[in-house]
Amino acid sequence: MTGKSVPPYLRIAAELRERIAGGELAPGDRVPSTRQIAQEWNVALATATKVLTTLRQEGLVRARPRVGTVVAGAEGDDRAAPESEPKPASATASAAFAEAGGSAAGAADHELTRDRIVRAAIAVADSEGLSALSMRGIAGRLGVAAMSPYRYVNSKDDLVCLMADAAFAELSYPADAPADWRRRLEAGARALWAVHRAHPWLAHLGPLTRPMALPHLIAYSEWMLTALRGLGLAPAMMLDVNVLLYSYVQGTAVHLEREKQAAGDTGLSGEQWMDAQAAAFDALTTSGRYPVFAEVTGSFDAGNGYDLRLDEVFELGLTSMLDGLALRIGGADPGR
The missing domain is CATH 1.10.10.10 (Winged helix-like DNA-binding domain superfamily/Winged helix DNA-binding domain)
Structure with missing residues (x-):
């Protein structure tokens, strides 16, 4: 052609x-x-x-x-080649x-x-x-x-399934399983977060409504459901909690892959991108239309601004959800 x-x-x-x-x-x-x-x-x-x-x-x-x-x-040769005869594309x-x-x-x-x-x-x-x-x-x-x-x-679809199961096989749980339901859920969620951190593409698999029948993913659910067993929760509630925690990890991990893609597309690190957006944010915060946002962001020193750390956001969200679940288990009707 x-x-x-x-x-x-x-x-x-x-x-x-x-x-x-x-x-x-x-x-x-x-x-x-x-x-x-x-x-x-x-x-x-x-x-x-x-x-x-x-x-x-x-x-x-x-x-x-x-x-x-x-x-x-070749590995370790990610620098400009010398001005001698260039390597052909095949090499x-x-x-x-x-x-x-x-x-x-x-x-x-x-x-x-x-x-x-x-x-x-x-x-x-x-x-x-x-x-x-x-x-x-x-x-x-x-x-x-x-x-x-x-x-x-x-x-390719079969290959992705094999890849995902191999990645989930890396889930690492405590040798001595915590007896306390909360500590067990924390351990499982943190293990899942670690695997998503190592393999950010996992967050872009199929939707929650179409779960993948993967042995090591079912093993993760087994760990989480075991934590909820014996608490008086209805089976549907147990599965909902498992899905909620999984989706929270997955939803947070999506931004790991998106950041990598953005860095590749723009050639800018997150810090460099924020520097480029500084004037636009300054215009918004000084407009007077968003006083609380301006107050909060203005409370940081010029050299000690806010750094978004996904690991810290993950821990905050996990703690908050488990706090709410503890109240639900302790005071609400477990049968929904």
């Missing part, structure tokens, strides 16, 4: 691929963000996202936390495959296992999010034929 018959995202990807192959963009250099691509080529953000996803699947670029999307290179892609723990393209498929596929997929999702995940991309990173992973995993 040539000319206008080529989809815009493929045309833009080809232009960026040429920049990488020609050395204009060296290993470690930032490539344009989705917003920059949208502005430079006058396309929608969705199209810009497909451009970067295509280049990631080819192993040419990768996401770096708090930096953005950069040209892939850059091979280095990216090696970084993922696989061999170069053409490796024997008999080395492939389901566990290896799942571990490679988790590594992709941890660093780049679920949107960057594809069966073809995983095959490329592992250096095997494009269709080889399908011998071990039926589809």
Whole structure:
């Protein structure tokens, strides 16, 4: 296909691929963000996202936390390349495959296992999010034929289920289970939060109304429901409490992935973004229309402002919910 018959995202990807192959963009250099691509080529953000996803699947670029999307290179070589002869794109892609723990393209498929596929997929999702995940991309990173992973995993949806169960297998509970219901719920919720912190993409799985039948997720529910057993709560109430605490962890963890995505799109850290918004916030707080907001935010010293820490917000919310549950268990009708 040539000319206008080529989809815009493929045309833009080809232009960026040429920049990488020609050395204009060296290993470690930032490539344009989705917003920059949208502005430079006058396309929608969705199209810009497909451009970067295509280049990631080819192993040419990768996401770096708090930096953005950069040209892939050998581990530890995320800096501009010297002004000698530039590496061809194929060499850059091979280095990216090696970084993922696989061999170069053409490796024997008999080395492939389901566990290896799942571990490679988790590594992709941890660093780049679920949107960057594809069966073809995983095959490329592992250096095997494009269709080889399908011998071990039926589809991308099945792969995501395997990834999620492997992640939930990392849930770590106290060796001596607390007898007190509250301490047991705290331990379970904190374990779930730790896993979501390690794998932020977990927060973007299916909705609560469509639960996933995963052994290690059911094991988590078993831990939480055991804490509520014997308190006189109706079965529906027990499940509601389990869902409430799970959704609270999931809802808070969503912002971990969103922050990573925002950092990649804009190239700005959270602190840098807030600095860029300072004038807009100052205009709002000095307008006189929001006196309480102005009073609260104005109470911080210039050099000691408010820092939003999700771990602290999580603990505040968990404590508040369990305080309310304690009142419900102690004084309300458990049968609803």
